Amino acid sequence: MKSFSAKITSIKKNWYCIDATNKILGRLASQVSIFLRGKNKPEFTPHIDVGDYIIIINASKIVVTGNKEKNKFYYHHSGYVGGIKKYTFKYMMLHHPTRIIKKAIKGMLPKGSLGQKIFKKLKVFPFNQHNLISQKPVFLNI
Template identity: 35%
Template sequence: MNKTFFQRKEDREPQWHVIDGKGEVLGRLATRIADLLVGKKKTTYTPHTDGGDYVVLINVQDVELSGNKMENKIYTRVSGWMGGKKEIKAKDMVAKDPKSLIYHAVKGMIDQNRHRDERLRRFKIYVGSEHPHIGQVQGAQQV
C-alpha cells in the first residue's frame, strides 16, 4: 500500500514561468498566475506547505479589462479615519503605476495565510518585454 505524500520544504523544486500579458484579460491572467504561485496544478500540492513557482510577468502595460471596466471600475480603500475613504478608477491606477492593477488582482486571489507574503515575493512584474531574470528562466517555457 502507498502512503500519502506530504510535501516538505526540502522537497520543493520551484520552476520559473514567463508570462506575456499582451492582450490578456486581467481576471483570467490573475487566476493563472495565482495558481502557479500557490502550486495548485502540481501533483505534489500540499495545502499546508508552500510549493509554488516563480512567475515573471512581462508587458504588464498591455493587460486589458473586459467591457467598460477600464473607465467604470473603482478601487476603494479606507483609512479608518472619518472622511478617509479614497477611490481611484482603473484607468487612473494604470496611468499612475501599471503594475499595481495586476498585483492587486493576484493578491486578492491568494489565500490570506502565513505563506501569502512569500508567494507574492516570487511574483515579478515588469513593464515592457525586458527583465533581469534571463539566467533563471533559460530552460523555462513562455506560457
C-alpha cells in the same frame, strides 16, 4: 495507503515568464495564482509553499472586458479620517499598471502568512524588460 505530504527540501521551484499583452486581467490572474500556489504540480500540499516563481512582463498592456475601464475602482485609505482615495482602472493603468495585476492575483491567494510568502514570488514589470534574466525563466503561453 498513506497520504503524500511534500517536504520543503524536496520541492523544486522553477521560474516562468508570462507576457500579459492583450490578456484579460481576471483570466490571467487565475492562471498565475495556480502556478504560484503550486496546484499544477502532483506534489501539491495545501500547507506548504510548493509553487513556482512567476515573472509578468508588459503589465501595461493588460485588457479588461466590458465597461470596467470606466466602472472599476480601486480604493486606498491613508488611515486618517476622510482619507479614502478612489482611483479608476484607467488612472491606475496610466500611473501604476503593475499594481492592478498584483491586486488581482493577491485576492486569489490564501490569506495569512502562507499567502504572503507565496505572493513574494510574483514579479511584475510594466514593459518588456526585466532584471531577472539570470534566473533563466521559461516562457509560458497562457
